[in-house]
Amino acid sequence: MKTIAIDIDNVLAASAEGLVAISNQLFGSHMTINDFGEDWSKMWGVDHKEAERRGEVLRENKYQKDYLPVDGAAQVINELGKRYKLVLVTSRPKKVEELTRNWLKQYFSYPFDIIVFADFWDDPKNSKDGHLQHKGDLFTQVGADIVIDDQLKHCEAAAKAGVQAILFGDYAWNQTNELPDGIIRYKDWPEILEELVR
Ligand SMILES: [Mg+2]
Numbered sequence: 001m002k003t004i005a006i007d008i009d010n011v012l013a014a015s016a017e018g019l020v021a022i023s024n025q026l027f028g029s030h031m032t033i034n035d036f037g038e039d040w041s042k043m044w045g046v047d048h049k050e051a052e053r054r055g056e057v058l059r060e061n062k063y064q065k066d067y068l069p070v071d072g073a074a075q076v077i078n079e080l081g082k083r084y085k086l087v088l089v090t091s092r093p094k095k096v097e098e099l100t101r102n103w104l105k106q107y108f109s110y111p112f113d114i115i116v117f118a119d120f121w122d123d124p125k126n127s128k129d130g131h132l133q134h135k136g137d138l139f140t141q142v143g144a145d146i147v148i149d150d151q152l153k154h155c156e157a158a159a160k161a162g163v164q165a166i167l168f169g170d171y172a173w174n175q176t177n178e179l180p181d182g183i184i185r186y187k188d189w190p191e192i193l194e195e196l197v198r
Pocket residue numbers: 007008009010011149150151
């Protein structure tokens with residue numbers, strides 16, 4: 001059975017929408033989903049210190065718990081789960097494991113046993129450039145044959161490691177003129193169902 005490593009944010013969870021909504025509410029920003037990015041300082045147009053302060057406020061509000069699932073994710077995951085071993089590889093920190101597992105249970109009946117928390121931001125020395133790190137080694141460690149991720153850098157790392165990469169979604173932050181070899185874009189879960197389960 002082949003293994004698929006699946007991302008959580010903006011793949012299973014509609015994270016950009018959720019983050020933009022709570023951010024506008026808490027900080028009076030006027031962001032749209034197209035403003036979303038992993039570099040929060042850039043996303044908000046504020047300095048690193050202010051971005052860290054806002055990050056702290058978001059974490060106090062357990063901001064990820066109100067995210068909604070991406071359309072079709074739960075149904076397609078169930079179908080994929082019959083043919084593939086599914087593992088999750090997220091850049092979320094380990095300290096939101098419980099929140100994340102509860103959120104998954106709320107919306108997904110598929111029992112995700114293996115969730116790898118990459119934790120790019122936990123080490124203070126990485127707090128500024130956590131968004132530059134990639135999941136390449138983690139994909140190899142979980143024995144992934146296929147990767148589904150909305151971030152081009154993670155797909156590129158997968159492709160470099162010889163893992164088939166699916167760039168998920170047609171988002172403002174994952175546009176590129178040309179997709180590198182080994183990466184294919186599927187715009188939504190119904191398309192993944194069509195391509196991987198037939
Ligand atoms: Mg993501």
